[in-house]
Amino acid sequence: MSKQRKTYSVDFKAKVAIAAIKGQQTVNEIASTYGVHPNQVMTWKKQALAVLPDTFSIRRERDAHFDEELKSQLYQQIGQLKVELDWLKKKLDSPLEFKRLLVEPNHQRISLRRQCELLGLHRSGLYYEPQAESAWNLELMRLLDEQYTRTPFYGVRRMTAWLPAQGWQVNEKRVRRLLRKMGLLAIYQRPHLSQSAQGAQVYPYLLRGVEIERINQV
Numbered sequence: 001m002s003k004q005r006k007t008y009s010v011d012f013k014a015k016v017a018i019a020a021i022k023g024q025q026t027v028n029e030i031a032s033t034y035g036v037h038p039n040q041v042m043t044w045k046k047q048a049l050a051v052l053p054d055t056f057s058i059r060r061e062r063d064a065h066f067d068e069e070l071k072s073q074l075y076q077q078i079g080q081l082k083v084e085l086d087w088l089k090k091k092l093d094s095p096l097e098f099k100r101l102l103v104e105p106n107h108q109r110i111s112l113r114r115q116c117e118l119l120g121l122h123r124s125g126l127y128y129e130p131q132a133e134s135a136w137n138l139e140l141m142r143l144l145d146e147q148y149t150r151t152p153f154y155g156v157r158r159m160t161a162w163l164p165a166q167g168w169q170v171n172e173k174r175v176r177r178l179l180r181k182m183g184l185l186a187i188y189q190r191p192h193l194s195q196s197a198q199g200a201q202v203y204p205y206l207l208r209g210v211e212i213e214r215i216n217q218v
Contacts, residue, residue: 008036012034013044013047014048015034016030016034016036016040016041016044017041017044017045017047017048018048019033019034020041020042020044020045021045021048021049027041027042080109083109083110084110084114084118087107087110087115087118096121096125099119099120099121100121100125100126102119103115103116103119103121103126112126137174137178140163140168140170140174140178141178141181141182143163143166143168144159144175144178144179144182144184145182145184147159147162148179148184152186152187153186153187153188154186155186155188156172156175156176156179156186157172159175159179160172160175163175
C-alpha cells in the first residue's frame with residue numbers, strides 16, 4: 001500500500017521559507033521544528049527568493065499607477081480652481097443687485113450653488129423679488145420730491161416736521177428711507193470749504209498792483 005504524500009498550505013510554506021531566509025537557525029533545526037525534510041526547506045527558500053523581486057516590482061508599478069492617478073486628480077482640481085478664480089475676478093466688488101445679474105445658471109463647469117458661494121450671495125436671495133412700493137409710499141415720495149424742489153436744503157428732520165402740516169403723520173425712519181431711495185440729499189454749506197487741499201498749487205493774483213494804480217490815476 002503506497003504512502004499518501006503530505007501537502008502543506010501556502011502560509012506554512014511561507015513561514016518555513018522566511019525562517020530559512022532569516023538564517024537564525026540551521027536548515028536541520030528548521031526542519032526539525034516544523035517537521036519537514038531539510039531538502040524541502042531549501043526548496044521553499046529558493047522559491048521565495050525567486051519571487052521576491054517580482055513582488056517588489058508589482059508594488060512599484062502599483063505605486064506608480066496610484067501616483068499618476070493622484071496627479072491627474074490634482075491637475076483636474078487645479079484646473080477647476082483656476083476657472084473659478086478667473087470667473088470670480090470679474091464678479092467681485094459689486095452691489096447685491098448686480099451680483100444677482102452676474103449668476104450664470106447654464107455655466108458648464110461651475111454649479112449654481114458654487115457661484116453663489118463665490119459671490120457671497122445667499123442662494124435664496126437669488127430668487128428674491130423685491131416688492132413694489134405701496135400707493136401710500138408713492139404719494140409720500142411725490143410730496144417729498146415736490147418739497148425738495150422748493151427747499152433743497154431740507155434734510156430728514158425738517159421734512160419730517162413739514163409733513164404733519166400737510167396731513168401726513170410719518171416717522172423719521174420712513175422719511176429717511178424714501179429720501180435715500182429717491183437719491184435726495186439736503187444741499188447746505190459744508191464747513192471748511194474755503195480751505196485749500198494739501199499740496200494744491202497757489203496761483204498769484206495778477207491784478208493786485210493794477211487796481212491800485214488805476215485808483216491813483218482817477
